[in-house]
Amino acid sequence: MDHTADELAVIVERANAQGRIVLVCEHASNTIPERFENLGLSTDQQQAHIAWDPGALALARGLSERLDAVLIHAGMSRLIYDLNRPPHAAGAMPARSEVYDIPGNAQISPAERLARTNAIYLPFHDRLRHEIARRLALGLDPVLVTIHSFTPVYFGQQRAVEFGVIHDADPRLAQAVVEAAPENLITRLNEPYSAADGVAHTLAVQATPMGIANVMLEVRNDLIADPAAQSAMAERLAPVLARALARISPPQAGQ
Amino acid sequence: MDHTADELAVIVERANAQGRIVLVCEHASNTIPERFENLGLSTDQQQAHIAWDPGALALARGLSERLDAVLIHAGMSRLIYDLNRPPHAAGAMPARSEVYDIPGNAQISPAERLARTNAIYLPFHDRLRHEIARRLALGLDPVLVTIHSFTPVYFGQQRAVEFGVIHDADPRLAQAVVEAAPENLITRLNEPYSAADGVAHTLAVQATPMGIANVMLEVRNDLIADPAAQSAMAERLAPVLARALARISPPQAGQ
Numbered sequence: 001m002d003h004t005a006d007e008l009a010v011i012v013e014r015a016n017a018q019g020r021i022v023l024v025c026e027h028a029s030n031t032i033p034e035r036f037e038n039l040g041l042s043t044d045q046q047q048a049h050i051a052w053d054p055g056a057l058a059l060a061r062g063l064s065e066r067l068d069a070v071l072i073h074a075g076m077s078r079l080i081y082d083l084n085r086p087p088h089a090a091g092a093m094p095a096r097s098e099v100y101d102i103p104g105n106a107q108i109s110p111a112e113r114l115a116r117t118n119a120i121y122l123p124f125h126d127r128l129r130h131e132i133a134r135r136l137a138l139g140l141d142p143v144l145v146t147i148h149s150f151t152p153v154y155f156g157q158q159r160a161v162e163f164g165v166i167h168d169a170d171p172r173l174a175q176a177v178v179e180a181a182p183e184n185l186i187t188r189l190n191e192p193y194s195a196a197d198g199v200a201h202t203l204a205v206q207a208t209p210m211g212i213a214n215v216m217l218e219v220r221n222d223l224i225a226d227p228a229a230q231s232a233m234a235e236r237l238a239p240v241l242a243r244a245l246a247r248i249s250p251p252q253a254g255q
Numbered sequence: 256m257d258h259t260a261d262e263l264a265v266i267v268e269r270a271n272a273q274g275r276i277v278l279v280c281e282h283a284s285n286t287i288p289e290r291f292e293n294l295g296l297s298t299d300q301q302q303a304h305i306a307w308d309p310g311a312l313a314l315a316r317g318l319s320e321r322l323d324a325v326l327i328h329a330g331m332s333r334l335i336y337d338l339n340r341p342p343h344a345a346g347a348m349p350a351r352s353e354v355y356d357i358p359g360n361a362q363i364s365p366a367e368r369l370a371r372t373n374a375i376y377l378p379f380h381d382r383l384r385h386e387i388a389r390r391l392a393l394g395l396d397p398v399l400v401t402i403h404s405f406t407p408v409y410f411g412q413q414r415a416v417e418f419g420v421i422h423d424a425d426p427r428l429a430q431a432v433v434e435a436a437p438e439n440l441i442t443r444l445n446e447p448y449s450a451a452d453g454v455a456h457t458l459a460v461q462a463t464p465m466g467i468a469n470v471m472l473e474v475r476n477d478l479i480a481d482p483a484a485q486s487a488m489a490e491r492l493a494p495v496l497a498r499a500l501a502r503i504s505p506p507q508a509g510q
């Protein structure tokens with residue numbers, strides 16, 4: 001990986017925020033560093049949901065501002081490395097995503113898999129882990145909230161759900177978010193997918209073993225397609241998160 | 256933390272080993288860096304099980320040699336930072352251990368708790384995590400085995416168990432080790448303590464979320480009290496681990 005790619009591995013905003021929430025956006029960007037030659041994808045494909053979660057970063061920024069929450073996000077496409085997958089997962093550097101082949105990922109050598117792991121996965125997760133550890137050491141009560149968007153049509157099927165709330169082993173915060181969600185937003189627990197689909201890696205590796213509450217939020221991307229809609233959704237969801245946080249039991253003391 | 260302390264946070268031996276096992280010894284050392292002024296403990300207390308796991312490092316080295324396994328171990332006492340505990344756990348920098356007060360830990364400020372976390376916990380666990388990620392990225396099948404010893408007498412009670420085999424959420428390797436254990440070694444699953452006692456942090460944070468098999472081994476320290484006994488125990492347990500590894504199902508492919 002060149003130096004430019006390295007710097008894109010992890011970006012931190014509002015580093016000195018005082019709120020309890022640590023926001024994460026693993027699929028914030030569709031940037032593909034030059035050396036990857038667009039992974040052989042068309043311009044349209046590079047704009048599509050396979051390359052990133054459209055609207056998710058803007059929504060995460062809106063929540064960060066409203067909740068005074070630190071935001072840690074990716075600077076390059078999940079097709080280079082999907083930060084929500086471990087290094088040995090096929091989906092970490094997918095050769096195919098939904099109905100699209102990814103030519104640049106068709107033949108990844110073990111050395112290239114290791115290089116991307118070292119340049120992207122480890123710096124991102126180290127930085128996030130250090131942020132959480134810092135707050136734990138200081139006796140603060142961090143919680144982890146990851147922000148995603150999903151495509152309205154997947155493998156040709158229309159998805160009715162608008163707001164998906166996904167948990168790993170600890171369902172506390174997810175259940176509280178569902179209970180606090182607006183009535184006029186079609187909200188579902190563990191839809192359009194769940195931890196059983198392998199989508200809860202960031203929660204499982206960063207939050208569950210530390211005993212901190214956590215949730216993965218998924219917003220249908222047609223609802224956050226432009227800046228006005230992104231801002232409006234942040235305005236709707238910020239109080240949902242605040243209410244949910246107030247409802248869950250305080251963290252258990254470590255042993 | 257001074258520079259000397261930093262260098263003691265994590266020590267790697269047999270870094271280029273070819274075996275599948277990643278050996279860890281969190282309580283390898285009773286070294287207390289000078290600035291901690293012995294934590295106010297007597298020389299006898301600094302030699303006791305509260306400061307480290309006597310015999311564990313020598314046993315781990317014996318296993319590392321026999322199994323061609325990388326070994327990652329601590330360079331200072333667990334009373335400075337217990338690497339098998341998260342930063343917010345009382346036991347990470349204990350003010351009391353078994354029947355002993357630890358004067359130097361009686362009043363730890365949040366800043367000092369953070370300094371020890373940054374200087375010891377994070378470098379150790381980052382290094383271990385990078386080793387596991389490297390092997391996963393290269394398509395190897397790592398497994399994690401942590402090596403501990405326990406005191407024969409705890410709170411005045413004699414312990415009959417000689418070999419404790421402890422698991423976190425994934426019991427595969429622990430069960431296989433118990434089945435492969437020698438008949439003339441008193442072996443117990445999840446004794447003298449279990450994950451419910453908060454002792455499985457390294458397994459929970461390093462192995463469980465990556466889906467790799469793992470186990471924590473505890474040997475009663477009177478059985479590994481001198482170099483001859485340590486070597487003999489390594490000679491007994493190395494084939495146990497090898498047989499157990501051969502019995503467990505291959506790792507599941509990541510998604």
